Amino acid sequence: MKKILSICPYCGLGCRFIINVEGDNITGIELYRNEINNGKLCPKGITAIDFINNKNRLNTPLKLVNNKHISISWDIALNEISNKLTNIIKNYGSNAIAFLASARCSNEENYLLQKIARLLGTNNIDHCARLCHSSTIAGLSQTLGAAAQTGTFNDILDTNLLLIWGYNPAETHPVIMNYILKAKYKGTKIIVADPRKTKTTWFADIHLDLNSGTDVYLINTIINLIIKLKLYNEKFIYLKTKNFKQLINSVKSYNLEYAEKITGIPKHIIYKTAITFATAKKAIIMWAMGITQHITGTNNVIALCNLGLLCGYVGKKGCGIFPMRGQNNVQGACDMGTLPNVFPGYLKINDTNAKKLSKLWHSNNISANPGLTIQEIFEAISKKKIKALYVMGENPAVSDPDTSHVIKTLKSLELLVVQDIFLTSTAKLAHYVLPAALYAEKEGSFTSSERRVQWNFKAVEPPGKAKPDWEILCLLGKKLQLPQMNYNCIEDITIEISNIIPNYKGITPTRLKEKINGLKWPCPHIRHPGTDTLHQIKFATSDGKAHFVPTNFTFPREETTTNFPFTLTTVRIVGQYHTMTMTGKSKSIMKRWKEPFIEINPIDANDLNIKNNDQIKIITKRGSYICKAKITKNVKPKMLALPWHWGANLLTNRLIDPYSKIPAFKINACRIEKV
Numbered sequence: 001m002k003k004i005l006s007i008c009p010y011c012g013l014g015c016r017f018i019i020n021v022e023g024d025n026i027t028g029i030e031l032y033r034n035e036i037n038n039g040k041l042c043p044k045g046i047t048a049i050d051f052i053n054n055k056n057r058l059n060t061p062l063k064l065v066n067n068k069h070i071s072i073s074w075d076i077a078l079n080e081i082s083n084k085l086t087n088i089i090k091n092y093g094s095n096a097i098a099f100l101a102s103a104r105c106s107n108e109e110n111y112l113l114q115k116i117a118r119l120l121g122t123n124n125i126d127h128c129a130r131l132c133h134s135s136t137i138a139g140l141s142q143t144l145g146a147a148a149q150t151g152t153f154n155d156i157l158d159t160n161l162l163l164i165w166g167y168n169p170a171e172t173h174p175v176i177m178n179y180i181l182k183a184k185y186k187g188t189k190i191i192v193a194d195p196r197k198t199k200t201t202w203f204a205d206i207h208l209d210l211n212s213g214t215d216v217y218l219i220n221t222i223i224n225l226i227i228k229l230k231l232y233n234e235k236f237i238y239l240k241t242k243n244f245k246q247l248i249n250s251v252k253s254y255n256l257e258y259a260e261k262i263t264g265i266p267k268h269i270i271y272k273t274a275i276t277f278a279t280a281k282k283a284i285i286m287w288a289m290g291i292t293q294h295i296t297g298t299n300n301v302i303a304l305c306n307l308g309l310l311c312g313y314v315g316k317k318g319c320g321i322f323p324m325r326g327q328n329n330v331q332g333a334c335d336m337g338t339l340p341n342v343f344p345g346y347l348k349i350n351d352t353n354a355k356k357l358s359k360l361w362h363s364n365n366i367s368a369n370p371g372l373t374i375q376e377i378f379e380a381i382s383k384k385k386i387k388a389l390y391v392m393g394e395n396p397a398v399s400d401p402d403t404s405h406v407i408k409t410l411k412s413l414e415l416l417v418v419q420d421i422f423l424t425s426t427a428k429l430a431h432y433v434l435p436a437a438l439y440a441e442k443e444g445s446f447t448s449s450e451r452r453v454q455w456n457f458k459a460v461e462p463p464g465k466a467k468p469d470w471e472i473l474c475l476l477g478k479k480l481q482l483p484q485m486n487y488n489c490i491e492d493i494t495i496e497i498s499n500i501i502p503n504y505k506g507i508t509p510t511r512l513k514e515k516i517n518g519l520k521w522p523c524p525h526i527r528h529p530g531t532d533t534l535h536q537i538k539f540a541t542s543d544g545k546a547h548f549v550p551t552n553f554t555f556p557r558e559e560t561t562t563n564f565p566f567t568l569t570t571v572r573i574v575g576q577y578h579t580m581t582m583t584g585k586s587k588s589i590m591k592r593w594k595e596p597f598i599e600i601n602p603i604d605a606n607d608l609n610i611k612n613n614d615q616i617k618i619i620t621k622r623g624s625y626i627c628k629a630k631i632t633k634n635v636k637p638k639m640l641a642l643p644w645h646w647g648a649n650l651l652t653n654r655l656i657d658p659y660s661k662i663p664a665f666k667i668n669a670c671r672i673e674k675v
């Protein structure tokens, strides 16, 4: 029996486990004690081999003919795709094509896809970080200069206070919840800001159940109090930051009376929060989509960074700014430059950097103009400006807001290519579907939420004619006659990444295969052990200082009306993942988490004569959706919470944060009816 060390294909923690293989078959999963999960897995991780041998895996290239997918050879598929892309570029220009990369594919695969896009002359490349943490990237870049978690998960065990904002690790990152509970047992104070009562808030010393979307008002009020009470870290601010005066002026008008009115949190609780946070000496601020997916997402992130900097809780052990990532390689996909406004390594898109890459990649085609984000790509498709979309391992027909609009848009394309492991809702619409290998069938590196880069080992062969994504991309690149597509193995791409991205310089395939716990970037040369704490000496900004950035509160949208009097928020649950492409194929997961439900407060349920398990129709301006009712005080009156995995984005709105272009999934005006 072979024992292959793997990485969990689900969330961004990077838990490892062993896959047992006999002959060509996977026989089981085994726990593995390492630095991250110490032999523990959540329900998703423990069932992560369930979908590998599913009979519906894609195993041959497909072409849409007369509304039916027929099987074709790799050669025909890649020739036709290459010819169509070339013709579209010839007729309409390079920006008539766009690419979606994948936070579930390896660093090498993401690097290669963005390289192909850029060698074809466009920066129209984005991925699902746009939908979860693009506001984090925008906020951290402005304040700290680096779009990454500043410390490691072990810091959670070494801190005095955890400020958990818009984040429910008990459902989304159970292994992190273990760290949090261990810390609590040791005496760490826990403050949770969340409009709902969740399994995480059960363990909070203070639960700030603020009204949805009022985060900036609450954070700025806390900042103002800390300044007034002179509880800020003067030395840190003097030595390591700039714009403190601007921060003071910007929060002056944020007062307790109005804060109580707007946020719904009593004054004395806000006061207690400010004192507890400022006097903790060591604190970590953690957040997730509860604050990022708003029209004020970037301002929410900036406000939390301002708060952390005010007390000097950055750049030392037991402190930090922790944006908690949802997908297993979302950090890596961003690092690799699958974003429309930066090249690999977050190199700004401009003339100088375009010339630099042109030289490295032997191409005259690199554009110095930023490309379009996912939402902008869909708008450009609607306006017939984009004619072709190439999607690797993403499922926008379910994951993006207002999915009826997305599906209509995808159907209008001249060319839609989807590279995936199953015939997803998006793949069903594709002119060409290319079968890909999944995590256990290929090698490559993945970067976790704490910047830990780990090597994933191959356990078994992919089914039928399916191929690893990087091999498909190399073949396509050659058909397109692009330079530098002759990679002999995936390690060749890892080495190119380490030559191009300074933070990955010391991260070579040989070291990754030896270091089972991985290496954390920045890892500037091949003898460097990797860095646990960012910003210890200076910040990653151009002047080496952290920047306070004043933020103003704006009222959340979409506003409720008499016709749509409820606020609907979308949430995640522990057993399901993203659009259920993988968890939906696990029998044990589907037995336990088989259907969606909507959380309704007992007062509203009583008013509308709704009982538990009644079928409820949820209606927004975009569409309607039916699921069972769950009556609970976890949500406030006039608030509804719905897991999104089963297709709830049919209901969500297309409003976006102007800075990061993240959609505002968290606030949707709706009404409900008993079916």
Ligand code: SF4
Residues within 6 Å of the ligand: 008, 009, 010, 011, 012, 013, 014, 015, 037, 040, 041, 042, 043, 044, 045, 046, 172, 173, 174, 175, 176
């Ligand atoms: Fe996988 Fe995340 Fe669960 Fe760990 S916590 S087992 S990485 S889904």
